Amino acid sequence: MDGIIREGDLLLLLAPGGHTYLLPAEAREFHTHRDAVDLGAFLGRPWGSRILGRKGLPFYALRPTLYDHLMKVRRATQIIYPKEIGLILLKLDVRPGKTILECGTGSGALTLALAAAVGPEGRVITYEKEARFRKVARENLARAGLLERVIFREGVREDFGEKEADALFLDVREPWELLPAAWKALKGGAPFGALVPTVNQVSRLLEALEGLPFVALEVQEILERFYKVNPERLRPEDRMVAHTGYLIFARKVQE
Numbered sequence: 001m002d003g004i005i006r007e008g009d010l011l012l013l014l015a016p017g018g019h020t021y022l023l024p025a026e027a028r029e030f031h032t033h034r035d036a037v038d039l040g041a042f043l044g045r046p047w048g049s050r051i052l053g054r055k056g057l058p059f060y061a062l063r064p065t066l067y068d069h070l071m072k073v074r075r076a077t078q079i080i081y082p083k084e085i086g087l088i089l090l091k092l093d094v095r096p097g098k099t100i101l102e103c104g105t106g107s108g109a110l111t112l113a114l115a116a117a118v119g120p121e122g123r124v125i126t127y128e129k130e131a132r133f134r135k136v137a138r139e140n141l142a143r144a145g146l147l148e149r150v151i152f153r154e155g156v157r158e159d160f161g162e163k164e165a166d167a168l169f170l171d172v173r174e175p176w177e178l179l180p181a182a183w184k185a186l187k188g189g190a191p192f193g194a195l196v197p198t199v200n201q202v203s204r205l206l207e208a209l210e211g212l213p214f215v216a217l218e219v220q221e222i223l224e225r226f227y228k229v230n231p232e233r234l235r236p237e238d239r240m241v242a243h244t245g246y247l248i249f250a251r252k253v254q255e
């Protein structure tokens, strides 16, 4: 990482009009509906460079952040969004060297953030029952350079086949069915989290959590509102995503 764009580096191309594209840096022309740019002109230049398109409009090459990677994952399923992922990482205390279990890999959006946070010494063990989603998640992780930190497993029924995990997250339709297995897989005192889209599922999960040795139960919903970036007429965007899901957190205690 010497600050220079090299062939094959993934770049976030900021195009005229504000659209962004996640692309490998290579010698080829890239077209948007406003202009076209020679991507090869970025090679050998520093990150953040500006190249003018054929019509003279500016294109910028930015190094993709983790947020950019999350927003650009190929989606084969519903994904968990950055607003929830940020809190999940903190509540599950995901740090370098830890072992984190996750059930419901889906497209791998949360997996990607977990893999980034555990660092090269840590590992994420992720469970997905559908082979086609495991394939998409693998591709998304490989593109972000994080595949080697992730161990893929098939569906969970009675057991995760793991013990002493540092934290565990469930993003499946019926998380209450996996709670006894989750309890068995976690270290004493370790954090547990889940995301569900409906309040009915929250009730069901709370009832199940109350029936097992879990404490410090919390339910949260995170609302996010974007603003139009105009300093003279600063006001919220007209439309917003009103609902994604509810977050449930708890801690495992001994029986």
Ligand code: SAM
Binding pocket: 077, 078, 079, 080, 103, 104, 105, 106, 107, 108, 109, 110, 111, 127, 128, 129, 130, 133, 154, 155, 156, 157, 171, 172, 173
């Ligand atoms: N968290 C993912 C992301 O951010 O991309 C999305 C997960 S998606 C909403 C839920 C996934 O859980 C589906 O792909 C489904 O196949 C998987 N699933 C449901 N029950 C499962 C089980 N018992 N074991 C493994 N995977 C399961």
